[in-house]
Amino acid sequence: MFLTRAAQIIGKEGFKTFGYALQQKMHQNMTDEKAYSIYQKKIAPKQRITDNKADCTAICRHSGSYESMLAAVSGMDAEYIAVCDESCEFDKDYTAIVSHYIRIQKRAGRSLIYIYTDSEKYNQEAGCGLPDCKPDYSWDTLLSYNYIGDAFVAKKNALIDAINECKNHGAVDNINYYELSLIILSKCKTSDVGHIHQVLVKDIRTDSKSYRTADDGMAAFKKMILESSEINVNIVADKHDSAVEHVHYITNEYDLVSIIIPSKDNPDILKCCLQSIRKFTKYINYEIVVVDNGSNDSNRKEYEKLVDTFEGQASYVYEKADFNFSHMCNIGAAKAKGNLLLFLNDDIEIIGQDYEDTDWLSVLVGQAKQESTGAVGAKLLYPDSSYIQHVGVINYESSCFAHLYAKAVDDENIKAHRNYADYDCLCVTGACFMIEKAKFDKAGGFDEAFEVTHNDVDICLTLYEQGYYNVLRNDVVLFHHESFSRGDDEVDEEKNRRNMHARDMTYEKHPKLEKYDPFYSPLLTQTENNYRFGDEIYSVIYRKPQKADRLRPAAGYMEVSPTVKVTETGYHDDMQLRGFAYNGNKVYYNPVIFLWNEQNCYRIKVQSVCDRVFHLRKGVDKNINYAPFFCGIDTTDMESGTYRCAIRADGKYYDAQTDVVIDG
The missing domain is CATH 3.90.550.60 (Spore Coat Polysaccharide Biosynthesis Protein SpsA; Chain A)
Incomplete structure (x- = not known):
């Protein structure tokens, strides 16, 4: 049975796709611990774009009262403050990575108020820490359970306002980071919130309390926040999951x-x-x-x-x-x-x-x-x-x-x-x-x-x-x-x-x-319909562009092809490009992208990725499943400006039919 299926894949999709299919079959038998170990060794180091100017973020690790937290935060000289419960630990490069991220987002025109990262939590069944890969900002999800956890970064003034608001509600004994997140985020727009897809926080608790359970106090707190915006609700505990609550918005029956x-x-x-x-x-x-x-x-x-x-x-x-x-x-x-x-x-x-x-x-x-x-x-x-x-x-x-x-x-x-x-x-x-x-x-x-x-x-x-x-x-x-x-x-x-x-x-x-989902982490499997940790992750790896003035494409000599182009460009964590490159049944594997304007030219080798239905989408018989490519770009050292984009493949330059903007 296996040999028959292998022959079918090779015949229709080629040897390279067969190797990919075999790898995915092997991954189905891989534990999350193994996949996470591969990530830590091979992927995580390639994500770590740090900023030597790590002066915009300071750390406040605190589990005292709101009063003492207010004093600590007020005395810090930084635009952003990273806070966490004493049961959490920040990665050694946390402030450098976050500071870089803040600057990159400012390049994209976003002045963030609140930032969070993925984390590692102790898993009792596995007997070790496993990653908690979170969705991007999701207000309705946060109302249902604390998906962000007990560590985040906020603008200093927003954090001080939230601490004072908690104090005014009488919560003075123990800091509740879920409450702080709810207060800050209830006042935020989507564009105010950032999510770094890196495991940069470790929850060192080894018992079930590492998942905060819902309680009457949190239900009352959520009700207070929503009703302060004139939204009438009941907060209902889930009967199956102690960490989950549901917001039932009170309706009037005038709505047909x-x-x-x-x-x-x-x-x-x-x-x-x-x-x-x-x-x-x-x-x-x-x-x-x-x-x-x-x-x-x-x-x-x-x-x-x-x-x-x-x-x-x-x-x-x-x-x-x-x-x-x-x-x-x-x-x-x-x-x-x-x-x-x-x-x-x-x-x-x-x-x-x-x-x-x-x-x-x-x-x-x-x-x-x-x-x-x-x-x-x-x-x-x-x-x-x-x-x-x-x-x-x-x-x-x-x-x-x-x-x-x-x-x-x-x-x-x-x-x-x-x-x-x-x-x-x-x-x-x-x-x-x-x-x-x-x-x-x-x-x-x-x-x-x-x-x-x-x-x-x-x-x-x-x-x-x-x-x-x-x-x-x-x-x-x-x-x-x-x-x-x-x-x-x-x-x-x-x-x-x-x-x-x-x-x-x-x-x-x-x-x-295109193949981007803000509510499903790129660190999770991209080949199965579940939350398994991925072992083949390209979208979070950032390549540093190389100066390439002597290889500058000549605009007048570029070919225009409907099968070689960039289809998407933009900022998620950093600059990202996506597209495809093929001609008939021939794939241009791992092509090179050039970004250039009158002042500068940069060269980036992109990563081809397998899409096993790509030949069906394009109406081609076989063997082009590696035509798609993806590339994350470390823009730290790139000059700001608008760049033309070309793809070099098989000795030719193709107009990528898009411009790339690197903001200052």
Whole structure:
């Protein structure tokens, strides 16, 4: 079996891809301890861009009272203060790395207020420290549990204000770093917060207390912070995970929810869905809009009977047309009367929930009504089981958009509380998708160019680009009878190519999000749909550009090729470039990028990375899976300015069709 599969990979994708596939197979049997050990030896040293001018950050390691902390911080002469509990230790290069990061972000036009890094926590099962790889700034996640931990950096004045605010609330005995983070971040915009993807803090506690459990005091504190902004909430402890709390935003029933259900020739499935809505929904102000794109006459009559049982609270739209999920959803949205839209697959079944203060629909409504929220999704399980179908969609290196922890068991805390805490996500599935009508219209609705797949991904990316957070509510649990609505895209090559084409369309429309997910750490695996620590990490390695004036490309002699170009450039931790280079079935492996203007020219050798579906995305038969490349650039010594960008491959220069700006 293995030899047959090996021959298939070699025949279709080449020996190099086979070596990559073999390596990934071996990684599946690698422990996190082993992968982390490889990272510490091979990757971490290449991340450590330090700053000799480490004068903007000072360290305050403190576990006393807020009064004594205030005195210590006030006496420090630095723009930023790094604070941590005495149970934490900072890396020896912490201030140098953070200072460099602050300066790089200033180059990108960001004056940060709050910064945090990844950390190492003692793992009892492994008997050693393992990395805690965090998402970028995620306010909804932070409200659910303390994902940042007890160490961070803040501007001195913001930290002093937060300490004084804690004092005013009577919390004078023991410093709570979670409270300090919540106060500072409640006043921050996304652009005010930075995250360094390096393990620079070690939690030296060796017991379960290294994960702070939720308690009545924290619930009251969160309630106070939110209600100070006139947001009425209940804070509810999760019944499965002691570290997690859920914010239930108190709704008013003036908000009309339009539940839009696309369906065709599935009366029995639709009946189950509608009956479950009626049985388990306390929120009464909703309507149902069933959109049918061409059921046969018999099933059409059954649909009409089902809708009639809701006595005016449901409507039926029949429009015979080829299947286009986006078009069906947009029809439903146009017919909807509500200011909130809930797109629901007809094979979703509502079930009983774990809380008593509200119901599933009210939780989604309350979250969707928040100013910062885009789309809201729910935890979906396979029917009558504890197997996960959806706890958020991640955008990563290998498979692009994938369901996180698909088919994992939902009967214990998965890493980072990922199946219990409420999480900000780049994308949530369209199978259960709530959004305010005004935000839906602002995003342009579902793009009907995405007929079958990636329509939910596309609108989620649009919402993110518009500044909204898409939120997974893990406290809303529903059954999804997946595969009734649509067949499996992996069944045949034609469907697979269609799926890959949709992915490429997505990246063409959202180039700055090509294989970039702010809510899924680049230190984690890019080949599996889980939180395993990665062993092949390119996106966090920074190469120092070399001066190369004598090799300066001649602008008039560069070729322009649709298969050799840079597709994305920008600052994440530092400057990053991404693109691809190939011609027909020939890959330009590890090409060289030149950045130049009238004053300077720099040369950087980039790293080719394997994308096993790249040939499908580009419609090429085989052997171009190493055409994509990625490069992080250490811009410390580069002169500011706008640079033209060229790619040198196979002895030729190609216009990369983009400019790179290095800010001063």
